[in-house]
Amino acid sequence: MWHGGPRITPTRTRSATASSSRSGSPGVQSSFHRRGNTMTRRHPIALVAICFASIVCSPAFAQQRAADGVAIDEQGQPQYSTFSLCAIDPATGQSGAAVTTRVPFVGRAVPHVRAGVGAVCTQASTVVEYGPRGLDLLARGVEPQAVLAQLLADDQQRESRQVGVIDMKGRAAAHTGKQNGNWAGSRQGKNYTVQANIMVGPDVVDAVAATFESTDGSGLPLAERMILALEAGQAKGGDRRWGNLQSAAIKIADPNDPGRGGDYIALAIEVGEHPEPVAEMKRIYYTTGRHLGYRSFARVEGQDVIEMKRMLHALGYWRPTLAAFPDPPLSINTPKMQALRKSDPALYEKAAADARRASADYNRDYARYDDETIAAVDKFRSDHRLDYQGDPPGFVDGRMVDALRSAFVEKKKNQSR
Incomplete structure (x- = not known):
């Protein structure tokens, strides 16, 4: 311990x-x-x-x-040779288990968590029941090292097992049987245990541990810290069985979040098969949690916004009191301006500066997707029964564009009759 x-x-x-x-x-x-x-x-x-x-x-x-391609041993037990991380966050009360391997669907067997109790990872020649049984023992106050002793006491195949355990006090322990494929081992530190077998070398475990430790006190969520740690281990080579199907999974238990299933599993991501499962798990985590980095973004402005505002104005949704939607200022690349550039460079520079200011003023009013335009879009969507529960404000998708363009064309046709 x-x-x-x-x-x-x-x-x-x-x-x-x-x-x-x-x-x-x-x-x-x-x-x-x-x-x-x-x-x-x-x-x-x-x-x-x-x-x-x-x-x-x-x-x-x-x-x-x-049937799913996972190897099983002579006792019918699945073979999840892998590296995993069990960890807790005392500040939030969360416990987590994260894992990746070159075997599909690792999430259904290796990681186990329970809110307010801790985490268990059972791997190598995997006894899945060690997950819930280990958590039951932790819930009764049994220390992790004693949990391992009880789980393995009557196990004649204990030397083919690998199990990591952590409780909510940060006490951690791991068992690595002598029959685990090289490289195999574990490392325990502040609020974590990392265990691995059939690795390219000890650098994998070192990288996982160092990365997890480096984010201690950073304020990052436990899930993100664990994913980044697994990513570091994978970058060192990870599981040495190159060429096999790969998977990854993470589970986070939170006593303050009942989760969607009411089981206090606040996060559960499983990448059942993917060429880069840890990277895909990271992408899913950032995307579904809307975390910074999941997308590129900038202030929306451009010709498409001008076109949309012009249509919304014609239909009475955007600045209906505006007499006419103005055309953009003339470009400095007109034949007249280019002729002036040759005949009177000084006068051209003054005219070009005036044109740039006029263009900036026009874009500020007509090319930016601002709150006023968002309100107009929402009203149009509502009037045309395109407002669905869960849509973000100002949602412009293909259906909205088609409906807007159709209404605009019909309006113009009616005006020309």
Whole structure:
């Protein structure tokens, strides 16, 4: 159980192998197995037999697959080899679990959260029930390290499991079994635990931890901090099984927000399959939450606004007392102005400055999409039964444009009769 500064806990491998093809038949490699300080040579045929047995028997290379493509082991348990983050925010009371892997639909199995209780991530050879069972134990006041001990006490496959747990006091712990695929390990720090297996290396966990720590006290929402942390780990290479289907998920529990389902899950995003699942999860988070950065924007002005105002004016929705909608000032690129430029440059510069001021004044009144125009658009939409619940103020979409143009053309036709 963690009580101090950051701690990293990698698994230890009991042997190291090296290959050489300097001798023997072409395409057949010799192998050396390290025991202590000695190197013993294995026969290639024996190595093939050993490798075949490890592929068939190892949970990391399960041969069976569920209908959705997720590998399952001999006990029928899904294989979510991955990296994940469990964290809390004491200021808001939120708890969160975020995960990404090169397996589809990770969100349905690995991350588990409960408002006012904490978070659990269960992965590697995954026992999904460890999520709710772990949260039940946390709810009864059991510390994370003891939670792991109880969950794994009778588990004969504990060495193939990886589980991370955190409670609302910020106490965190993780279990990484010896049979987890390399690189595998965990790290606990202030209000978080990150755990990973089958990684490109420990840099993944280091990046997740460092990024999460760097946003402590920043005022950023817990969800955003966790997504940014996962993004940093992914940038280091993440899960080393390149070429496989990928997914990502995040869940945030908030005792002050019942959520849409009344279960106090304030946020739940699952990217079931995507070439860049963490980036897609980030995009969904920013977009659905309307967070800064989800779009580019600027003050709306231009010829299309002038055209819309002209139509709204003709139909009596925008400045109906205005006698006539004025045309824009003449451009400085007319033949007359260009001739003046050659004959009298000084006079041309004065005329050009006057034209630019007139154009700026015109655009300020007629080319900007301002509150006055928004009110006119809303009235037009209401009169033409285009105002739907949830539409933002001044919403101009294809249907509104079609209706406006149709009404304008009909008005002009009637006037010409």
